[in-house]
Amino acid sequence: MRRKLYLFLGLLVLASLVLVGCQSTSSEATSAPSSGGNEAEVTQAPAEATQAPAEASEAPEAKEVTVTIGFTQSQTGKYNEESSSQTQGLELWVKQVNDQGGIKLSDGTVVKFKTVYYDDESTGDKVQQLYTRLITEDNADFLISPYSSGLTSMAAVVSEQYGKIMLATGAASDSIYTKGYERVYQIYTPASRYLTGAVDLLKSLDPNLKKVAFVYENSKFSQAVVGAAKDYAEQQGYEVVLFEGYDPGTTDFGAFINKIADSGAEAVMGGGHFQDGSTFARQLYEKQLDIKYLALLVAPADNGFSELGDAAKNVVGPSQWEPSANYSPESAKAAGLAWFGPTSAEFAKAYEDAYGETPSYHAAGGYAAGLVLQKAIMDADSVDPDKVKAALDNMDLLIFFGHIKFDTSEDAHGLQIGHEMVYVQWQDKDGKLVKEVVWPKEGATAAPVYPLR
Amino acid sequence: MDALIRSLIDGLLLGFVYGIAAMGLTLIWGVMNVINLSHGAIIALGMFSVYLLFTALGISAYIAVAITAVLGLLFGIVIYFIAVHRVIDAPELSTLLATYAVNMIIIGVGTSIFKTSPRNVPLDLGSVHLGPAVVPTTRLIAALVAILVAAGLFLFLKYTRPGRYIRAVTDNRDAAEIVGVPSAQVLALSFGLGTMLAAVSGALIATVFPFTILSGGSYELKSFVIGVLGGLGNPVGSLFGGLILGDIESLVPLVMPTTWTPVLEFVLFVVILLVKPNGLFGGEE
């Protein structure tokens, strides 16, 4: 009995410690955003940032405003690889723009940036809670999406509920932009245009090949991609002999590989994200499946894919951006677009200096999201969300990442309609795997290798 | 036909590995009527044990599996005395929750150390041809090791003194205690053997598939299904249950979308619980 009592007292002490802790956090929470009173005010919440420039105009000397950018990162879990690159890209932009003295608005206000982020563990369980926290407690002025379409579609709900602007990078699914959102903007080429080029590439390589299998992750993103790619392939005269999804987190592709073998497919397209795509490629190789062409989403574009060794050889993948992309002020002039920011080479060098690795397209996407926000604030000459939204709606711009222009129709507001994909392939160059751009022909750095093995 | 054979072989090879995981679960259930909800966490620990021994210490993967087995046994005995012994005679809820608490502790500590990022034991031994099937050598070895472990356990239970004690306690604990079987030690040993099997199966899975610290959960669910198929408390039945599940997983996709497999598995699971709670091979209640 007495022992129980001690234990219980111990528990009570623990509980009271916890309560004291909560007390301190909740008191901070209550005192911090005095503007976040009742609901009506919350919708106008970015008060801190919006009021600042107004004050600045009263006082003519330079006033500095720090804009908070909030997002979640997959520090752990299956999206870790892609998400970390994305954050590194964004952080590089933050550092550069702050080092250059921030953005100077016409009223003399200097806008600087800081980031607040949490770990979403690659699962949807916490995303909404964390974005609510970013908005209500950390007073984020602008939001960047998490990595992946699934997580972004959850974050977007909260972001819209509180009327925040969210730049969605690493979130390609078209369906996010058909839900009536008004303040979510897509940086990537939408999923529906992800694999169509891979079909074109195949057609140019082997006009006789007819049987194609699609095996894809059951995620918002991959479904959108293969749905569109299948229609396109059928239009092009291909016979789709297998069209099947696997659950996220699948590690055993044996059943799918047996089905592919059984279907007689000569080309395989699909995949999902980095982890499952890499595993799929590895098991296809181990099972020595006799196919001529393999195009996978996301994984091949990432530098980590080369660690698979021979299993990675000659695998094709779509990429949002490659360091060899030759977007420049000159090409902007040729296309009749405004140019903004560094060239691809400048970005790639700065990224390598900062992190000691070649940037993947996820890293470039993170940087591009920052750059687009920067340009929008400059165009708006304000950090007022309504003005920034108007600037984003009007944006038609070439940056190192490519053409950026958003759909402003009511049905698909925020959908990216400017940007185009390239296709890469891991090629064996004297025993070393090198990632080459192989499609479209205009941007190719090497001729495609065919067949697969 | 080739497709059928290929799938059958794939299913059988995996089935042995699933089978020994489930043997661990049902051994514990049979001896002490405890459903070990830390089963999945221990499978995950087995995976990480091999991963660390292999990548950090450079120990050969299959020696690492053997070391993992020993660690699994000791760890199980520790768990038994800390979390289970005190509530062994309490209602089921207590042991379910006590082992689940162990699960939370392992996963919590594991997540903070290893994060939830996927890992791989980079082991490439090529592939072998078995008839029309191409099988990665690692899978073949995993199945062989699983068979050896199962055979070893069978011999241990049958021919050694502790093994006979375990069977005696399984049959009737009170009677065994009266004739002088040291029941606490026997229960602890059984629990340790159960976790050893879980750890070994995790170790073998790690040589074949990528994994995270959370991967154990799905294999734990598989073990439940297998345990019920083969009869809870019937370790040999579990081995066959494993083969059945392995082949359900590889054959069902031939006739319907692969994602329907779990629907089938769990419906089968509930139905067997209702109509034949002693398993496919068990007698009537």
Added chain:
Amino acid sequence: MSKRIQQHASLWLSLGAVLLIGIWPMLTGNALDRETAFTVLRAVALASSLNILLGYTGYVSFGHVVFYGLGGYVGFYLISERGWSLWLAILAGGLAAGLLAYLLGLAILRLRGAYFALATIGVNEAVRAFINNFEPFGGPTGMTLNFKIYKLYGGPANALQLSFYIILGLTLLVILVSYWVRTSKFGLGLLAIREDEDAAEVMGVVAPNAKTWAYVLSAVIPGMVGALVFFKNGTIEPGLAFPLNTSIVMIVMIMLGGQGTVLGPILGAAGYETMRDFLLVSPLFKNLQLAISGVLLLIIVLFIPRGLVGWLRQRYPKVRRLLI
């Protein structure tokens, strides 16, 4: 007479505790506080519902989240694809969950102990896997609400506020039901099942399908809560609707507070959620949050199996009537 007043006092205590959680964010006016209170109330509602089955009959449902998920899916589908109002969708979610519980109850409530627990896990996983393949509900990627729907409720901000009032209402409703069951003749019969089911049946204390009705009662409100929560979240997926872990966390909450009591699950759920919330944002404990909860659970199971309220009742017989 005084006994009756005191019994009602215990009801007031429970309702007061819930109201306190509900009023707190209204006083501070902080959106984050409201979000926190929402999760706490959700936890209280789910734990108290499960307690009607687990605490009063002793049947351990490890897959209780299936009712929450099913209600969520049915409600979401009706709002999103069929244009129903939130109110009707919540009722439909509860009804669907209740119906499932009734049918399941007829089949699996004859299993005892661990077999029942395993069967409930199997049911949850089977339903999850089924919905994962069920195209009308969006299959593996689920459904997302069109944002314009929130405009029907005065815009997203008002919809969030409305959701909060509804969860508060639902939680108060669970407490009333739980209290009624605890003090009614029906509830006494259930307690007899918990002590010794066979004897209870022989003695005729229990109507044959009393436990089925307890199962249904414990399922309806989780179904309603599910419909509400996913309306508020604006998106639903199989993985979010049927997380097995949440089932077990519900049990942990009940154990913390004390099973078979009205007040216990309220205290347990509120305490657990508060602790988790605190640990999650503390840089020191963030990663160990789960492990600390595990240690706490182990201590409770091993040393204080009756939970906080049960322990208080045993230790201080005088307050027994107040704490039920």
